[in-house]
Amino acid sequence: MIRVVLPVHLRTLARVSGEVQLDVPGVATQCSVLDALEARHPMLRGTIRDHTTKRRRAYVRFFACQQDLSNELPDTPLPDAVSIGAEPFVVVGAMAGG
């Protein structure tokens, strides 16, 4: 079971509260987790990564285990603590002030 934490605007859009828990077949990677997330909540397609290229949107970040995984390759395995559900995979809207 993979735990995913979404930013508030995407929780509202997906109509979920708290963490999203996903069964992700095979190795847990950014790509496989987001595939499973978008399959469960199709309204999130295009809001975290591009529909076609699957590239992360510029102002979205991926954190886990106190690490910034945003620039890891999409098929890189996530930390073990994420893959066993001990730690969440966190989707973050980048800080912006002003």
Next chain:
Amino acid sequence: MSQVRILVGTRKGAFVLSADAKRERWDVSGPHFAGWEIYHIKGSPADPNRLYASQCSSWFGQVVQRSDDGGKSWEPVGNEFVYDGVPGTHLWYDGTPHPWAFARVWHLEPSLTDRETVYAGVEDAALFRSNDSGQTWQELPGLRDCSGSYWQPGAGGMCLHTIVQDPSDPGRIFVAISAAGAFRTDDAGKTWQPINRGLHSEQIPDPKAEVGHCVHSIAMHPSRPNVLFMQKHWDVMRSDDAGESWREVSGNLPSDFGFPIAVHAHDPETIYVVPIKSDSEHYPPDGKLRVYRSHTGGNQWEALTNGLPQRDCYVNVLRDAMAVDSLDPCGVYFGTTGGQVYASPNGGDDWAPIVRDLPAVLSVEVQTLR
């Protein structure tokens, strides 16, 4: 009894303002989609409870929402806008070729007759259509075949912001693009032609060029679909031949720069603009918020000030932020970047704010419910 419903898009959410035909007491609901930019919301003329909203953010991109109960509840629909074929390039600010890339939906225009069909004007400029209530979107690529490789963005981005359907001819649609100009199709979007003859823009190398004009908005009265009114970057223009030619009707306006233009619901020669000081000073001249009305289809204008701030006012009124209802007398409405939405229940003679402190208003649309 008739009702009026105003659909307000703002920088941080949508608001729905409702009143009976007296238009004196207003119910305000919102923010819907709080925290998101709502560029435009519009109801289907074929089914007024069917609404479409363009919701976007710099963080999470584009979402399109649909309501089937007049805005009480919403459902996200399709948000994938893929340009047809190999999209090619347009000109970038430095004059170099730049790949076409989708940024956001500026304007949603539901079909006049079919609740399932809706058009979307997007940045980078293109026209999309959905025939399945917004679930999927297909580009009408003939528009970009119309010299699109030479289009160049203005400071606000290269957006298709105006879509006007001819109620007498289902094949005829007018669109406007910043900063390319106005275009018309007579075959439901297969082929297009520029309709910019008579426009004069000192900001481009050839002031009379076929394309490159920064059209801000176009309005039409449904009873006279060949008569178009345009607020350009500078100049208020009029066409009496469906855009084949234009003539300036700025007349005695204090400034002919502005963004929105609207036509009275019952008098097709009565039009409204909101003069703005200049292309760099986006606020009313002299700090006085004045709507200008012409009963003569342009040239002779009168200032409408009763109830509007006449000192220290430095807000803007954006291109999609003025609309009319179809009651008698005709109601006129506009929203400002300062968050006010003003209403006039008598054709512009008197004004009062419905709300004063919304986020910056991006769009105002009005539904008259009978």
